[in-house]
Amino acid sequence: xxxxxxxxxxxxxxxxxxxxxxxxxxxxxxxxxxxxxxxxxxxxxxxxxxxxxxxxxxxxxxxxxxxxxxxx
Numbered sequence: 001x002x003x004x005x006x007x008x009x010x011x012x013x014x015x016x017x018x019x020x021x022x023x024x025x026x027x028x029x030x031x032x033x034x035x036x037x038x039x040x041x042x043x044x045x046x047x048x049x050x051x052x053x054x055x056x057x058x059x060x061x062x063x064x065x066x067x068x069x070x071x072x
Contacts, residue, residue: 004065009058016054021047 027043030036046053 004062009062012061013054013058016057017050020050020053024050 024043024045024047027046028040031039031043
């Protein structure tokens with residue numbers, strides 16, 4: 001349980017959020033070069049949902065660590 005410090009959890013969430021936002025920006029840039037409205041909307045949705053996606057990933061990892069890893 002030593003790896004579950006609050007600082008590490010917050011840092012991991014911030015890094016994941018930044019990575020997801022960068023991916024969304026990449027999608028938006030590709031959409032702009034191809035003049036694709038659908039890709040543009042997809043990129044903006046990814047950027048808008050980045051905090052929630054990263055939180056879901058961090059919570060899933062936290063639950064896996066608390067439960068003792070993968071079973072089965």
